[in-house]
Amino acid sequence: MRDVAIIGVGATKFGDLWENSFRSIGIEAGMKAIADANLSGREIDGLYIGNMSAGRFINQKHIDALIADYSGMATNHISAVRVEAGGASGGVAFGQAVMAVASGLHNTVLVGGAEKMTDQDDVSINTAMDETADSEWEAGMGLTLVSLYAMIARRMIYEGTATREEIASVAVNSHFHGALNEGAQFRKEVPLETVLRSGPVADPLGMFDCAPISDGAAAVVLCPLKEAKKHTDSYVKVSAFAQGSDTLALSQRPDITRFGATVAASKRAYEMAGITPADISVAEIHDDFSVAGIMALQDLGFCKKGEAGKVFLSGQTKVGAGKLAVNTSGGLKARGYPIGAAGVAQIVEIATQLRGKADKRQVANARYGLAQSVGGTGSAVTVSILEAV
């Protein structure tokens, strides 16, 4: 298995991109990443796309061919693959692309994620989200994705492993960083009070506990680590990628306040990279709902059960404040959550940090960074570890 490097990254602004089509944002992110890698499109020999719902949103499946076509790469008939895993679509696409280079089947691969959501009506958006839960035993019974996460939050509060304030502080952390990121959808700090008083969505979660509806795309270029220097002086090593699954329905789990898939995937990833959680300086975690941030920090081994809320509430996760900076991009909550793009955008952020190009939100002396992407209620989780070289 060959070692793999990230040699270029690119992303659109996240937010309401009403002037742009799904096609155009996918191409914009891809072209930025290719230019950042000092390549032309002709040197790419494999394409991976993470996308959740273009079938439902714009009646377009076969996004693989669409992006190959509109980026001009279809003229070379390159291999193009679309993967879908709900909210983890981008994370899974990244993993498949890493495997493609590691195996030797491809050499220079572009992996992108894209979603165009703000021009959809609420029914379409909610149906698409709920399809990532269990359609027979959850969504079909009237459960929505946010209500499932609300039950997790309710259970944590009942068990005493997190307070309402601690859960809300995950959103405060993401907004703190979003204010520092020019590409973020919401560039505004938000006090804890605002999160606590925001309109209820599914009790106890309010509007500010939920990541927004967004448009956006992100992309990275991969090649064998040995060849990275040929293209750029500023590259990052992919030290590990691992993925885990879990029951589709939350009700089938022995404990709903932890994601077994995160625990399993992160264990495999740490082992593959030969490190422990203490070696990580910067992490992008999947805060589609604030309560997911609490679980992430615990399930990834950064702290014990019942401690993550205290860590967030104390402000230690803000850049410069502690040993581990979390969601320096603004996370899903403040950077924005164009679903299929999210997992790739996390990789863009971690690579940017490890290259020392994160500007106002730069974490000092980071050697290792981690990204965690989640589909449904933890039914699919990817964990990637990147290393500065």
Added chain:
Amino acid sequence: MRDVAIIGVGATKFGDLWENSFRSIGIEAGMKAIADANLSGREIDGLYIGNMSAGRFINQKHIDALIADYSGMATNHISAVRVEAGGASGGVAFGQAVMAVASGLHNTVLVGGAEKMTDQDDVSINTAMDETADSEWEAGMGLTLVSLYAMIARRMIYEGTATREEIASVAVNSHFHGALNEGAQFRKEVPLETVLRSGPVADPLGMFDCAPISDGAAAVVLCPLKEAKKHTDSYVKVSAFAQGSDTLALSQRPDITRFGATVAASKRAYEMAGITPADISVAEIHDDFSVAGIMALQDLGFCKKGEAGKVFLSGQTKVGAGKLAVNTSGGLKARGYPIGAAGVAQIVEIATQLRGKADKRQVANARYGLAQSVGGTGSAVTVSILEAV
């Protein structure tokens, strides 16, 4: 890159499976393949799923987790990945699974394809099919997938590279073999006259030129070639896998009577396997519409442009009749076309042939077999070459 072997195969019957759910057919095929490989589910460490439209058909995305869950594998939190590439979904899933084992990231992988279509209404089915064409420039303008293939047929007839009778004979060949396959949806030979006189769908194509709406699932188990003997005496080597893309819209191609993605992918695959088309004894090709069979034989290098129709009409492609037997399973036309399952079902058939277990439709002394899977109008094509060992 490690060599990869197929050590187990399984499939449901294809057809109207009204007594079964999407979940149950996926599990049935998977369990058959695992049992055929003399394994238990616990030994599988990676899962790949090809599925086109469960999101639209049963409001269920995240099929990766669904299958991991219902097969009991989610308790181990194994990695599970769903890919989608229209009609090539199963073929692409197979390719990703091969890569997973070849790279060393996974060791024993189950790859399955499944689709449940017969309980859908016509609008849902047609929308799902048309989403694999270009939604903005084709489907959005009223073009359907069958009408795009009808244009290809019309053009061939105009150019004189195939006659109406030759095109129809592709369906005759598939039905000849379907009659010999107990798992096929249509087990009845069909004379040329019946195809020619079948009700028009999109002129010149009639009902018997079109693959049916089907339910079904298929699965295979992969492991490193070196370890295959530990599990079974009856295994097959994966000699090559390659994939190609093309413009999403047919109108953007210089020549609509050939699929550049098939040409490119097959060239790469022959090179990878170190063989020529003449070495192949049995091929499964993507005859979703009869005219696609004509293109396939030509684009895969089995004969020159204008000759494939004559080959089919002469009956040389029937088992025992010539050097190359085509669609011995009955193909998409007679075996059935549960979309996401089709590409995996082709692999099941070729592996069964090379293991000498194809019963009444057995091809004698076959060393190499090929499978070609197509998405949309050739916007994604996979070509796999298997070898008897």
